[in-house]
Amino acid sequence: xxxxxSAASPPIYHFCGVGGSGMLPLAPIVRAPGARVSGSDxxxxxxxxxxxFDYLRSLGIRLFAQDxxxxxNGATLVTSAAVEETxxxxxxxxxxxxxxVTRPQLLARLLNAAAISVAVGGTSGKSTVTGMIGWMxxxxxxxxxxxxxxxxxxxxxxxTPFASALVGDxxxxxxxxxxxxxxxxxxRPAVAVLGNISLDHKxxxxxxxLFAGFLGAANKAVVNLxxxxxxALAEALPADRLVGFGLDAPGATLVARGLDLAPDGARFTLExxxxxxxxxxxxxxxxxxxxxxxxxxxxHALGLPLDQAIAALARFAGLKRRLETVGVAGGVTVxxxxxxxxxxxxxxLATLTAQPGRLLLMFQPxxxxxxxxxxxxxxxxxxxxxxPGDRLYLSDPVYQGGTVDRSRGSEWLAAAIREAGGDAIHxxxxxxxxxxxxxxxxxxxxxxxxxxxxDTLSEFAAELVGRLAPSRA
Numbered sequence: 015x016x017x018x019x020s021a022a023s024p025p026i027y028h029f030c031g032v033g034g035s036g037m038l039p040l041a042p043i044v045r046a047p048g049a050r051v052s053g054s055d056x057x058x059x060x061x062x063x064x065x066x067f068d069y070l071r072s073l074g075i076r077l078f079a080q081d082x083x084x085x086x087n088g089a090t091l092v093t094s095a096a097v098e099e100t101x102x103x104x105x106x107x108x109x110x111x112x113x114x115v116t117r118p119q120l121l122a123r124l125l126n127a128a129a130i131s132v133a134v135g136g137t138s139g140k141s142t143v144t145g146m147i148g149w150m151x152x153x154x155x156x157x158x159x160x161x162x163x164x165x166x167x168x169x170x171x172x173x174t175p176f177a178s179a180l181v182g183d184x185x186x187x188x189x190x191x192x193x194x195x196x197x198x199x200x201x202r203p204a205v206a207v208l209g210n211i212s213l214d215h216k217x218x219x220x221x222x223x224l225f226a227g228f229l230g231a232a233n234k235a236v237v238n239l240x241x242x243x244x245x246a247l248a249e250a251l252p253a254d255r256l257v258g259f260g261l262d263a264p265g266a267t268l269v270a271r272g273l274d275l276a277p278d279g280a281r282f283t284l285e286x287x288x289x290x291x292x293x294x295x296x297x298x299x300x301x302x303x304x305x306x307x308x309x310x311x312x313x314h315a316l317g318l319p320l321d322q323a324i325a326a327l328a329r330f331a332g333l334k335r336r337l338e339t340v341g342v343a344g345g346v347t348v349x350x351x352x353x354x355x356x357x358x359x360x361x362x363l364a365t366l367t368a369q370p371g372r373l374l375l376m377f378q379p380x381x382x383x384x385x386x387x388x389x390x391x392x393x394x395x396x397x398x399x400x401x402p403g404d405r406l407y408l409s410d411p412v413y414q415g416g417t418v419d420r421s422r423g424s425e426w427l428a429a430a431i432r433e434a435g436g437d438a439i440h441x442x443x444x445x446x447x448x449x450x451x452x453x454x455x456x457x458x459x460x461x462x463x464x465x466x467x468x469d470t471l472s473e474f475a476a477e478l479v480g481r482l483a484p485s486r487a
Contacts, residue, residue: 026089029053030080030103033066033469034094035163036117036192039179042073043124043161046181052089054080054103063469069176082106092120095195118197121161121189126202128159128187132312133201135191135228136209136244137221138357139305142297143207144190145333146309148180153326154318157182161189164352165334191228193221198228205315206232209308211243212357222247236311238304239263257315259307261300268311270303277369284324286314291324297332299365335472337365341479345457347371348482350475354380354466356391362464363399371458373404376447378465379411379427382420389427397436405454406431406438407447412467444474452481
């Protein structure tokens with residue numbers, strides 16, 4: 015006989031790596047319906063990023079050292095891709111015989127269980143597209159649950175400073191999904207959104223197979239027909255399941271015409287269903303026009319009115335670390351940006367070089383493995399995207415331990431850029447780069463800090479603004 019008290023007990027989850035960009039938003043979504051949630055993180059143990067962990071505590075999430083002490087009988091251990099089998103939390107979970115799921119496995123359970131779900135994939139732009147969709151649905155009073163990999167500025171408040179999740183109706187679920195570990199194959203969304211396909215974590219053949227499966231598993235597929243790889247997959251889909259979008263592609267369901275790109279946003283005319291709509295964006299760049307088309311395509315696929323969505327989209331404030339202006343001091347603008355692969359860096363450089371002012375860039379590669387896989391493409395992107403007079407400083411890659419091959423580092427990338435005619439300097443230490451940037455910056459310049467997998471980059475950007483202010487007084 016089942017004990018009524020035990021049957022009513024809420025599920026227990028322990029998030030190992032709870033401060034990660036994919037873990038932090040998932041924890042409050044799981045916590046909201048009443049689950050007991052705890053977590054650990056190496057950054058917490060190191061005393062870094064205190065604000066993030068204070069926020070998690072404010073949501074009722076208990077935090078422990080990453081030493082196995084947070085595991086309780088009956089708990090399910092949730093781990094991110096960065097967690098090794100030898101970490102004490104994982105070892106302790108095995109000793110206790112606890113269930114163990116990965117972050118994408120848990121996310122897939124939630125998304126696939128929803129009556130209406132939107133999964134946003136692609137090499138670049140998926141966080142922004144997810145944020146746009148979530149904001150439009152929220153503004154249209156649809157009460158979505160949104161799981162994003164970046165902080166959505168529209169939902170930031172004193173109580174929610176790390177708003178990468180929006181807790182709403184679990185039956186309307188919008189999620190950013192990742193192909194880097196192959197987990198995109200787990201999702202069965204009502205609407206799958208595919209923005210683009212380019213070299214990042216996997217080979218192109220692997221990416222084609224993964225994204226084809228992703229689109230094939232959905233009831234409706236919203237696909238960027240301007241992207242050759244995405245368009246090739248779209249051509250294999252039945253017409254009644256495809257919502258194509260683009261700026262130049264013939265046959266698209268949603269088309270942007272008459273682009274007007276400005277430093278602080280964009281305007282265009284949307285042609286959809288035989289009607290024209292005027293669209294205004296408060297986020298800059300051609301890439302954000304494509305992101306907007308993807309988000310509006312999802313709204314169209316859900317059968318919701320575009321005019322209401324477009325009115326809300328004009329108030330979309332963007333995401334943290336996506337071409338985010340951290341501050342201006344003494345005429346120098348400091349930008350914080352997540353760009354880390356060739357496509358993202360190209361989009362960032364195209365947007366920033368369309369504005370007046372010299373670029374002083376810092377780029378921190380997000381690992382040694384990505385440099386080994388896409389180093390040549392990264393070098394080409396910087397050489398072709400920077401103007402004469404722009405300057406690039408490269409710090410050492412993110413390294414969190416392990417046995418990864420470190421033979422190709424930032425000094426190699428700097429040499430490859432210089433050999434191709436670009437301007438790049440490798441300085442291993444961030445402090446030396448900060449000193450160089452501050453020493454060179456003149457009124458009218460833009461300092462841009464680029465990189466992923468390291469939240470302290472945002473702290474570094476803010477520190478530069480603070481150091482610029484007195485030096486320019």
